[in-house]
Amino acid sequence: MSTYSVESIRNFSIIAHVDHGKSTLADRLLEITGTIAKTDCNKQVLDKLQVERERGITVKAQSASLFYSHEGVNYLLNLIDTPGHVDFSYEVSRSLSACQGVILVVDANEGIQAQTVANFYLAFEAQLAIIPVINKQYVVFKIDLKNADPERVEKQIEKLFDIPVDECIRISAKQGTNVERVLQKVIEKIPPPQFNTTDPLKALVFDSTFDHYRGVIANIALFGGEIQKGHKIVSAHTKKRYEVNEVGILTPNEQPMHKLYAGQVGYLIAGMKEVTEAQIGDTLFMHKQPVEPLPGFKSAKPMVFAGMYPVDHSEYNNLKSALERLTLNDSSVSVHRDSSPALGAGWRLGFLGLLHMEVFNQRLEQEYNMSVILTAPTVPYKAVLSSAKLIKEYGKEEITVINPAQFPDKLSVSEYMEPTVLGTIVTPHKYIGKIIALCQDRRAVQKDMLYIDEHRVMLKYLFPLNEIVLDFYDALKSLSSGYASFDYEDAGYQAADLIKMDILLNGNPVEELATIIHNDKAYATGKFLCERLKDAIPRQLFEIAIQAAIGKKIIARETLKAYRKNVVAKCYGGDITRRMKLLKRQAEGKKLMRKIGNVEVPKDAFIHVLKRQSDK
Numbered sequence: 208m209s210t211y212s213v214e215s216i217r218n219f220s221i222i223a224h225v226d227h228g229k230s231t232l233a234d235r236l237l238e239i240t241g242t243i244a245k246t247d248c249n250k251q252v253l254d255k256l257q258v259e260r261e262r263g264i265t266v267k268a269q270s271a272s273l274f275y276s277h278e279g280v281n282y283l284l285n286l287i288d289t290p291g292h293v294d295f296s297y298e299v300s301r302s303l304s305a306c307q308g309v310i311l312v313v314d315a316n317e318g319i320q321a322q323t324v325a326n327f328y329l330a331f332e333a334q335l336a337i338i339p340v341i342n343k344q345y346v347v348f349k350i351d352l353k354n355a356d357p358e359r360v361e362k363q364i365e366k367l368f369d370i371p372v373d374e375c376i377r378i379s380a381k382q383g384t385n386v387e388r389v390l391q392k393v394i395e396k397i398p399p400p401q402f403n404t405t406d407p408l409k410a411l412v413f414d415s416t417f418d419h420y421r422g423v424i425a426n427i428a429l430f431g432g433e434i435q436k437g438h439k440i441v442s443a444h445t446k447k448r449y450e451v452n453e454v455g456i457l458t459p460n461e462q463p464m465h466k467l468y469a470g471q472v473g474y475l476i477a478g479m480k481e482v483t484e485a486q487i488g489d490t491l492f493m494h495k496q497p498v499e500p501l502p503g504f505k506s507a508k509p510m511v512f513a514g515m516y517p518v519d520h521s522e523y524n525n526l527k528s529a530l531e532r533l534t535l536n537d538s539s540v541s542v543h544r545d546s547s548p549a550l551g552a553g554w555r556l557g558f559l560g561l562l563h564m565e566v567f568n569q570r571l572e573q574e575y576n577m578s579v580i581l582t583a584p585t586v587p588y589k590a591v592l593s594s595a596k597l598i599k600e601y602g603k604e605e606i607t608v609i610n611p612a613q614f615p616d617k618l619s620v621s622e623y624m625e626p627t628v629l630g631t632i633v634t635p636h637k638y639i640g641k642i643i644a645l646c647q648d649r650r651a652v653q654k655d656m657l658y659i660d661e662h663r664v665m666l667k668y669l670f671p672l673n674e675i676v677l678d679f680y681d682a683l684k685s686l687s688s689g690y691a692s693f694d695y696e697d698a699g700y701q702a703a704d705l706i707k708m709d710i711l712l713n714g715n716p717v718e719e720l721a722t723i724i725h726n727d728k729a730y731a732t733g734k735f736l737c738e739r740l741k742d743a744i745p746r747q748l749f750e751i752a753i754q755a756a757i758g759k760k761i762i763a764r765e766t767l768k769a770y771r772k773n774v775v776a777k778c779y780g781g782d783i784t785r786r787m788k789l790l791k792r793q794a795e796g797k798k799l800m801r802k803i804g805n806v807e808v809p810k811d812a813f814i815h816v817l818k819r820q821s822d823k
């Protein structure tokens with residue numbers, strides 16, 4: 208950009224429900240503005256991570272600066288593509304802090320879904336300009352997807368969000384139809400940022416990534432002043448001083464610039480090496496010109512915790528450094544050191560949901576070549592202690608329990624509490640009966656029910672978090688043939704009758720599967736886990752007793768019969784290389800096993816075992 212004028216800047220995010228077409232719209236915007244060449248290969252260009260491409264979802268918000276000329280004026284448009292899944296809504300709220308407006312994409316076929324509602328309210332509460340866009344819709348031929356019904360979706364938007372029907376723009380992101388109109392609307396409707404270059408530097412760190420060679424790359428939004436190479440800056444959070452090595456914009460790859468100005472969004476490299484140095488939500492200011500720090504962000508609140516241990520203990524230090532680096536790229540993961548008698552030294556990690564946990568695990572494997580053991584996920588329970596000894600030990604009466612191994616005994620507790628969430632379900636009305644039954648089975652209490660139009664209903668339920676965290680979404684999808692959607696927000700704690708259940712293999716506890724559950728569900732869960740484990744464990748040379756226990760009391764049992772798998776039997780002792788190959792393959796298979804007593808369990812069995820069968 209040759210000349211700078213804050214009047215010609217627009218900062219906006221694209222928000223939507225999962226799969227409604229955010230990343231595809233971002234591709235078209237990048238093409239129209241000449242940011243990337245127009246080819247058939249541009250598919251979700253901003254989804255850079257391998258895990259994003261494989262799963263076809265966005266997990267990390269990505270920024271891109273676009274240059275666009277309209278009516279003789281050159282504009283700088285800073286676009287942030289955000290994830291749609293509920294586990295990553297923290298990324299959305301952070302991204303919005305760097306924006307003055309949003310494009311709210313709604314699929315013309317599916318209409319308003321649970322995350323559409325959640326994301327709309329994030330933008331609305333942040334007082335951002337909102338541009339509703341109906342996607343998957345040709346304008347000329349009326350129909351892109353067969354069941355597209357833009358009129359119906361426009362009416363839903365008017366009813367739920369109070370946005371007049373004629374403000375919606377109908378597009379096909381895939382075909383590029385009418386997408387230019389969206390850009391024009393961005394310029395007309397989203398206000399330029401109201402910041403001055405003459406003010407002292409005030410830069411918000413709204414995201415950060417870690418580069419193996421260059422250290423921390425901080426994504427910043429300038430709320431005042433300007434910044435360039437050589438400037439001495441200070442972090443409001445750590446009070447540490449840095450010299451700026453490089454500033455620039457993302458197009459979408461890093462493009463160094465001489466300067467960044469108030470109102471712009473870009474990146475900064477300033478020799479930050481430690482994970483803790485690039486705190487998201489931090490304010491950077493010029494050395495000797497301190498400013499009032501920006502409010503920052505509420506820290507991400509982990510919803511599920513699980514233990515993580517290296518498969519092979521010699522890998523402990525490598526895993527430690529991989530974790531440090533990956534958590535810098537994903538600061539919503541909380542990490543506490545932990546250890547267990549069975550698994551040795553490891554960590555207890557907090558995630559925003561199960562998908563987040565799976566994605567993090569996949570990234571460790573793909574980006575850092577690390578293979579780990581994860582224990583059964585648990586939600587953060589609370590216990591009000593009655594034992595004077597324990598109160599003294601913890602230094603407080605109320606403790607949070609994120610590890611079943613530390614679950615205090617009933618005798619030393621006056622009350623247990625479990626976390627709850629307010630869930631929003633949007634569904635075609637024909638599935639309502641089955642969904643209500645599912646919610647009741649999950650101990651949920653109905654709070655609201657609203658018809659969005661004659662075919663669709665929005666239900667609100669208060670759920671115990673542990674009832675939805677593992678597999679509620681899968682269950683909901685399967686009983687509504689994929690049509691119902693779900694989103695939730697934190698709703699505090701409620702008293703609950705909780706117990707700790709252990710799983711034993713030939714009398715040895717399987718630490719990975721110890722869980723805290725509601726008393727009412729103990730027998731059913733115990734029976735189910737034993738049955739599932741029986742399927743997950745390969746037969747071995749001896750009989751295996753699989754038991755569920757509460758304290759010393761066994762509440763369920765399955766028996767796995769002995770079996771001898773002789774892998775080399777087929778080789779007739781003849782071909783020695785073939786025989787060696789088979790033995791090697793068997794040895795490699797064993798590496799992925801975890802030994803409990805003398806029983807070998809595939810290490811990935813633990814999470815699969817926990818998903819409930821009853822919901823199929």
Ligand SMILES: Nc1nc2c(ncn2[C@@H]2O[C@H](COP(=O)(O)OP(=O)(O)OP(=O)(O)O)[C@@H](O)[C@H]2O)c(=O)[nH]1
Pocket residue numbers: 223224225226227228229230231232251263264265266289290291292342343344351352378379380381382
């Ligand atoms: N028919 C049709 N399909 C579209 C259109 N826009 C996007 N899609 C398809 O919808 C699917 C989801 O698109 P994405 O752009 O990945 O959706 P997203 O909202 O970014 O998804 P998440 O990042 O996972 O939340 C892809 O298969 C796209 O090809 C469209 O205009 N018409």
